[in-house]
Amino acid sequence: MSFVWKVRKQAYEDAAKQFELTPDEHDPTFRPFNQDPSLWKGAVADSNVAAQSDGIAAYCAFLKFGGRENCVRSRGHVITPIVEKGLISTRPATKTSSLEALLLLIEIDTAAPVIEDILPAVSAKLPKVIAAALAALTSIFHNYGCKVVDPKPVLKVLPKAFGHADKNVRAEATNLAVEFYRWLRDAMKPMFWNDLKPTQQSDLEAQFEKVKAEPAPKQERLLRSQQEAMARAPPPGTEGEDIYDGDDAEEPAEVDAFDLAEPQDVLSKVPADFHDNLASSKWKDRKEALESLFAAINVPRIKDADFNEINRGLAKSMKDANIAVVTQAAQCIEVLAMGLRKSYGKYRSIVMPPIMERLKEKKQSVADALGAALDQVFMATSFSECLEDILAFLSHKNPQVKEGTLKFLVRCLRTTRDVPSKQEVTSIVEAAKKLLSESSESLRSGGAEVLGTVMKIVGERAMNPHMEALDDIRKTKVKEFFDKAEVKAKDKPKPAPAPAARVPAGGPKKVAGAGPKKAPGAVKKVAPAASAPPLAEPASPSAQPRPKPAGPSKLGLPKPGGPTGLKAPQRRLAAPGVGSPRRAAAPPPPPPPIEDEEPIAVSPPPKPRIGLGRGGLAGRSLAKPSVAPTLAPIAASAAPASGLTAMERAELEELRTANEQLLRQVDELRHDKSKLSSEILELKNQNAGLIEDHTRDHLSIKAKETQLVRARSDAEAAEQVNERLRRELERLKRALSRAEGLGVSGSGVPSPMVMSPSHDDMGIYRDGSNSAGARSNRMSFASTMSEEKENGDAPPPYARSKLSPEARYTSASSGRGSPARGIRSANTDEAAHGTTGASASASNGVESWRRAAEVTSQLKARIEQMKAKQGFNRP
Incomplete structure (x- = not known):
């Protein structure tokens, strides 16, 4: 390579012209560059900006006219220099040629190797290299779209560009993200959205709003493979292309996050x-x-x-x-x-x-x-x-x-x-x-x-x-x-079946005396005469239209057409002048037709007298008896391919009937299956409900049992409290009875005792008794009196101030004959007897009660005496 930049520049221009003049990609002009692809590395990264511009332009011509082999061989040597030197050039023409070279590399082959070599530039040290690489990626995706160029590798490195300190790099990253949004919409976000800052996300959302209303983007530049496919495709409306309206066209598949992630x-x-x-x-x-x-x-x-x-x-x-x-x-x-x-x-x-x-x-x-x-x-x-x-x-x-x-x-x-x-x-x-x-x-x-x-x-x-x-x-x-309704699946109409190849009416011509010939391309089904029943093969009509007999034939066979309902093909006639083995009795219209020698029926019915016919002795020609032996092989010929025997049609009908029955059975079974499935599901639901009800009832029973046990324990405690209160009530009643017995009787004179004391009340009349019963009775009586005082219904106490003046006066006297002295002595005796009774055993209890009763009687008698002396009994 020359050291003079003008020489290099002229060489690049001459090379570009030679590439344009080549007839095809296999021209010897490309051979030196294919043998040493590294020559292009120095051309696209020339140190002189003018020579570099022509060098990149020459490489573009090399790709354009050189084909895929030249692209693949030189691709690894030029992409990095173009990105690092060509895209950042100060000359607009150099930038345009560099970008065109990258687009041509993708157009001629595939995009993955080109993207793989461009991505390292995103991590370059120079910010202008990173910005130029991002701009080139934006242009690539804008021209080819995300269906041709895989966006996943670029989306992975995009957050790194958004985090760059240079504002030009961030601006180009924003442009690339907006281009991705045109093609992918929100499917691109899961790949890098969470790695962006909130401010960057808000800025991108504002940019996305501007392009949301734009129509869906389309691929602006086609690959060579796509161009060749379009060239091979037939023009619209020609045979071989399905023509449907726009509603039937399948919508293109959208790229979603699942495909990218x-x-x-x-x-x-x-x-x-x-x-x-x-x-x-x-x-x-x-x-x-x-x-x-x-x-x-x-x-x-x-x-x-x-x-x-x-x-x-x-x-x-x-x-x-x-x-x-x-x-x-x-x-x-x-x-x-x-x-x-x-x-x-x-x-x-x-x-x-x-x-x-x-x-x-x-x-x-x-x-x-x-x-x-x-x-x-x-x-x-x-x-x-x-x-x-x-x-x-x-x-x-x-x-x-x-x-x-x-x-x-x-x-x-x-x-x-x-x-x-x-x-x-x-x-x-x-x-x-x-x-x-x-x-x-x-x-x-x-x-x-x-x-x-x-x-x-x-x-x-x-x-x-x-x-x-x-x-x-x-x-x-x-x-x-x-x-x-709007649906994506539509049952497209099936194409009409191709018309079956028709056999010429009457079959091929045959010259008299020659053997039977098959028409080219015709397929005939050969069957022996003995295997085919007479009713299965219809009789062939003549070449000219003639009326059919109304009744059956002379031999008792059905008339032509038979039960199969198939119409025999028309016969082709031989050239005029050629004799026929079976000539009609009536003269046919000119030219005289010659019947085909290849019959269709094994045992054909007799023909009518008018027109041409076949079968029967009357139809044989007397002029050429030598032709008669040819009828034997003719009788063994097969029926035409388009016809079906009665047996075959009956078998076909049986198969169709069986098929319909099977389809009905399948439908019934499917219906029964769905019905049973629904019943099973319903039973499962009922079973689940019963299980839930059983569980709920079991828990309820357990709760009721717990409540019952608690209620029983509460009832027992209440019974104990009730029994205690009942005893207390009885005790209070006895105390109340005793208090009423000690109350004032008659005219206000206190009555010390009205009724005989019980065993529990003996402590009232005992002085200094140490028995537990006596102390408890005194306490019970005292508590009872205090409670009655609080309630306001206590009887008058024994206090001396509550007695009448006469009683106080009498009690105050100390004479020997004073009733009070007697009372005191009686009380003293009573106390002595009470003390004696308290110390006695349980066997002396009855004697103590008798003494207490005697003391009470004495007290009553003395009270009566005192009343009599004081004049209380006066009227």
Whole structure:
């Protein structure tokens, strides 16, 4: 390479011109550059800016006219110099040529190697190199889109560019993120959104709002492979291309976060005590366990593992009494199915029936969570797999469950891309027609919507047999939903079968005396004459139209056409002038036709007298008897390929009948299966309800037994208290009786004793007795008197001030003959007797009572004497 930049510049210009003049990519002009691709490294990174511009332009011409081999050989030598030297050039032409070279490298081959060599520049030291690399990536994705160029490697390094200190780098990163948003929308966010600062997120959201209203972007530059495919494609409207309207065209698949994200192992992030907390008796513990599970599995893509136990726990949570737990469990199922996609299909039978059973909840938030979970489970499976459970719950006894299942079925019909089979369509239609007679308006409308959506998929013609039994009002309702329905799966009409190759009428011509010939391309079925019954082969009509005989033939055979109903092909006639072995009696119209020598029937019926015919002795020609032997091989010829014997048609009808019977049996069995499945499900629900009732009754019985034991213990304690109170009451009654006996009698004179004291009351008349009974009786009497004083109904005490003046005066006298002295002496004796009685044993108790009674009698007598002396008894 020359050291003079002008020489290098001229060499680059000459090379570009030579590349343009080459006839194809195999021209010898490209050979030196293919043998040593490193020559281009010095050209695209030339130290002179003018020469570098022409060098990159020459490389672009080399790629444009050199083909894929030149691209692949030189790609690894030029991408890094172009990014580091060409894209940051101060000349606009150099920048444009550098970017064009990168786009050509992708156009000619693939994008992955080019992106792989550009990405290291994002970590370069110079900010202008990083900004130039990001701008080039933006241009690449703008031209080819995210379906041709994989965005995942770029999205991984994008947060690093947002964290750069240079504002130009951050601005180019923002432009690249906006370009990604045009193609990916919100699916790009899980890849890098959490690594950005809140201010950067808000700024990006503002930029995203500006492009939200823009139409979906389209690929502006095609790969060479795409260009060749378009060149090979036939023009629109030609044969071989299916022509459908725009509604039938399949929508392009959208790129979502699942396709961009890498699978993550979330099973290790699930808390170890998840199952224990999920089985807790406290609803808060169960809810917290589900929240921790949701935080662990809420990722764009989940690595497949054994989630069987987790799904069983989530399915059990669908029966939880707390709706917050149910809602959180439904959200866990939704994100788990969204993260696993097709791998979640094996868990469908575990979670779908419990979710559909819980559709009875009337709260809208719970219903929305359950519906979202069902939708994601359906997206992970297929319509045929979910249909059995859907049909089973359409006959549920709970109207709320029916309505939720109907809505789910409509969503499935709208989103599925698989056209249901005829048997599935029949099952869906029959279930929907039953709902048209429901008492609830929502169920009737749901049934009509299902029918309208199915009609949109299979077409009006296919639905006509199912719509005959409906009245006009329901047909109108179904037609309304049919007009409004939007589906992704449509039953496209089958192409018309190609017309069968026709055999020329009458078969090929044959010259008299020559052997039978087969027409080229014709296939004939040869059968021996003995194996085919006479009724199975129709007689061939003549070349010219003639009336058919009304009655049977002379030999008793059926007339041509026979029971098979097949019409024999027309015969082709030989050239005029050639003799025929069977010539008609009546002269035919000119030119004289010659009948084909290849008969169709083994034993043909006799021909009529008019026109040409065959069969029978009368039809034989007398002019050329030598031709007669040729009839023997002719009789053994086979029937035409298009005809069927009566036996074959009968066998075909039998097979069709058997097929219809089998189809009916299959439908009946499927209906019985669905009915039994619904019964099994209902019995399971009843069994679960009975188990819950049994558990509840058992717990209630245990509680009642506990209450009964407590009641018994309380009753025993109450009886003891009652007995104690009864004894206390009796004691109080006796004390009250004694107090009343000591009260004032008659005119106010106190009566010391009215009745005989009991055994317990002996302590009242004993002085200084140390017996426990006496002390307790005195205390009881004192307490009784104090209580009666408090209540205000105590009898007058023994106090001396309460006695009458006469009594006080009498008591004050100390004479020997004073009654008071006698009373005191009597009291002294009584006290002595009481002391003696108290110290005596239990056997002397009766004597003590007798003495007490005597003292009482004496006291009464003395009181009477005193009354008599004082004049109380005067009238």
